[in-house]
Amino acid sequence: MGFKKAQKDVEEWVSQYTEGYWPPLAIISRLTEETGELAREVNHRFGPKKKKSTEENAEVADEIADVIFTLCCLANSQGIDLDEAWEKMMQKLRTRDDKRFEKK
Amino acid sequence: MGFKKAQKDVEEWVSQYTEGYWPPLAIISRLTEETGELAREVNHRFGPKKKKSTEENAEVADEIADVIFTLCCLANSQGIDLDEAWEKMMQKLRTRDDKRFEKK
Amino acid sequence: MGFKKAQKDVEEWVSQYTEGYWPPLAIISRLTEETGELAREVNHRFGPKKKKSTEENAEVADEIADVIFTLCCLANSQGIDLDEAWEKMMQKLRTRDDKRFEKK
Amino acid sequence: MGFKKAQKDVEEWVSQYTEGYWPPLAIISRLTEETGELAREVNHRFGPKKKKSTEENAEVADEIADVIFTLCCLANSQGIDLDEAWEKMMQKLRTRDDKRFEKK
Numbered sequence: 447m448g449f450k451k452a453q454k455d456v457e458e459w460v461s462q463y464t465e466g467y468w469p470p471l472a473i474i475s476r477l478t479e480e481t482g483e484l485a486r487e488v489n490h491r492f493g494p495k496k497k498k499s500t501e502e503n504a505e506v507a508d509e510i511a512d513v514i515f516t517l518c519c520l521a522n523s524q525g526i527d528l529d530e531a532w533e534k535m536m537q538k539l540r541t542r543d544d545k546r547f548e549k550k
Numbered sequence: 551m552g553f554k555k556a557q558k559d560v561e562e563w564v565s566q567y568t569e570g571y572w573p574p575l576a577i578i579s580r581l582t583e584e585t586g587e588l589a590r591e592v593n594h595r596f597g598p599k600k601k602k603s604t605e606e607n608a609e610v611a612d613e614i615a616d617v618i619f620t621l622c623c624l625a626n627s628q629g630i631d632l633d634e635a636w637e638k639m640m641q642k643l644r645t646r647d648d649k650r651f652e653k654k
Numbered sequence: 655m656g657f658k659k660a661q662k663d664v665e666e667w668v669s670q671y672t673e674g675y676w677p678p679l680a681i682i683s684r685l686t687e688e689t690g691e692l693a694r695e696v697n698h699r700f701g702p703k704k705k706k707s708t709e710e711n712a713e714v715a716d717e718i719a720d721v722i723f724t725l726c727c728l729a730n731s732q733g734i735d736l737d738e739a740w741e742k743m744m745q746k747l748r749t750r751d752d753k754r755f756e757k758k
Numbered sequence: 759m760g761f762k763k764a765q766k767d768v769e770e771w772v773s774q775y776t777e778g779y780w781p782p783l784a785i786i787s788r789l790t791e792e793t794g795e796l797a798r799e800v801n802h803r804f805g806p807k808k809k810k811s812t813e814e815n816a817e818v819a820d821e822i823a824d825v826i827f828t829l830c831c832l833a834n835s836q837g838i839d840l841d842e843a844w845e846k847m848m849q850k851l852r853t854r855d856d857k858r859f860e861k862k
Contacts, residue, residue: 451552455640464652468702470596471783474589475697478790481585482690485578488624489683492574494676503628507635510621514632515639517614520592524607528618531611535619536559548568572806575679579801582686586794593787598780656763663848672860678804682797689793693786696832700782711836715843718829722840723847725822728800732815736826739819743827744767756776 449518449528456518467523477516484509553622553632560622571627581620588613657726657736664726675731685724692717761830761840768830779835789828796821 460467468476487505490496521528564571572580591609594600625632668675676684695713698704729736772779780788799817802808833840 448552448555452636455636459640459643462653464654465702470592471787472697472701474592474787474790475693475701475783477585478589478693478786479690479697481581482687482693485582485683485686485690488574488578489680489687493680493683494673503630506628507625507630507632508639510625510630510632511635511639513621514618514636517617521611521614524610526607526611526614528611528614531615532556532559532618535612535615536563539563549566550568569806575683576801576805578683578686579679579797579805582682582797583794583801586791586797589787589790589794593784593791597784597787598777656760659760660844663844667848667851670861672862678800682800685793686797689789693790696782696786711838714836715833715838715840716847718833718838718840719843719847721829722826722844725825729819729822732818734815734819734822736819736822739823740764740767740826743820743823744771747771757774758776 448532452514453518453522453528456515457522460519460522467519470520470523473516473520473523477513477520480509480513480516484513552636556618557622557626557632560619561626564623564626571623574624574627577620577624577627581617581624584613584617584620588617656740660722661726661730661736664723665730668727668730675727678728678731681724681728681731685721685728688717688721688724692721760844764826765830765834765840768827769834772831772834779831782832782835785828785832785835789825789832792821792825792828796825 467473484506487509491502491506518528520526521531571577588610591613595606595610622632624630625635675681692714695717699710699714726736728734729739779785796818799821803814803818830840832838833843
């Protein structure tokens with residue numbers, strides 16, 4: 447399971463349209479844009495101006511989902527299996543990085 | 551299921567250490583860094599210099615996983631349920647944006 | 655000369671207000687946001703959808719200026735002299751990187 | 759003067775080589791990468807781990823210069839005059855945004 451559902455949701459949505467996935471550099475540009483929108487939300491909530499109530503997580507959550515959608519577009523367009531990539535990363539963290547931080 | 555496993559993997563890894571989750575703006579800074587590393591990989595493979603073989607997806611996949619790890623840190627630290635955020639976004643896409651692109 | 659005028663313009667503008675410069679991580683968050691807005695403009699003009707006329711440079715120019723403004727905030731808040739940093743970088747390019755690319 | 763010198767330095771450096779300026783989306787990808795490197799430096803110095811001495815501004819300054827270099831590549835490749843863009847932005851700040859913050 448894991449990321450399979452998200453990758454399949456994106457594939458089903460994109461495959462309805464004639465446009466298809468964008469080329470990789472255009473997806474990176476979109477990712478930069480979406481990352482920027484998430485940064486703005488987080489800065490509004492937790493930054494020096496802190497105008498937002500501490501209860502409003504919804505907009506931050508929305509922006510995280512948009513970033514993941516863009517990452518799924520890149521993964522799908524290149525035939526990348528995110529569950530496999532995730533397990534490989536967690537494996538590396540559990541071995542290589544195990545001693546980098548102070549344990550409880 | 552969906553993102554639950556990834557969020558749990560991150561929680562288990564972080565909770566081993568005394569440091570805990572970083573404050574939101576520090577996580578955004580890390581996200582900017584990880585997004586930059588993904589951009590570099592994609593530019594190396596698909597950009598104007600194209601030094602990399604078209605078969606090497608592994609490094610792009612690794613960098614995507616690192617970005618998702620950072621997003622899970624932000625979500626976990628703020629009590630955000632990514633499955634919920636994802637379903638909300640997909641629902642919006644399926645309704646509001648349904649007519650934005652040319653259908654097949 | 656060089657960047658002195660830009661740094662001074664920013665200093666004069668910021669020093670009018672009680673708020674002052676943001677802390678470094680908040681400026682990075684803003685920088686991520688502004689970089690994202692520039693990415694969006696460039697993707698609109700040069701990306702796969704290319705809705706914009708090839709004559710419209712104004713919006714890209716505006717977004718570049720916004721990114722530089724944010725960089726000047728970071729530099730000013732940390733007492734960084736951008737002319738000095740620029741000369742150091744150009745010097746490094748002219749020596750270390752001189753043989754990295756094919757000369758005309 | 760202002761940004762003219764920086765734009766000219768970049769033009770002289772790039773024009774030595776056969777490669778020329780990259781296409782806009784590849785420059786954005788590089789910009790995302792350079793912004794990420796700046797974010798890492800700032801997070802190292804001012805973030806939760808703060809391993810770096812508070813005296814080390816040099817690396818942050820280096821990374822800011824790298825970001826500006828990339829912005830000059832984008833501007834030069836599109837015939838954008840950064841001094842003009844800067845003045846237009848400062849003019850807008852001085853008029854439109856004049857009342858947005860609390861004056862001293």
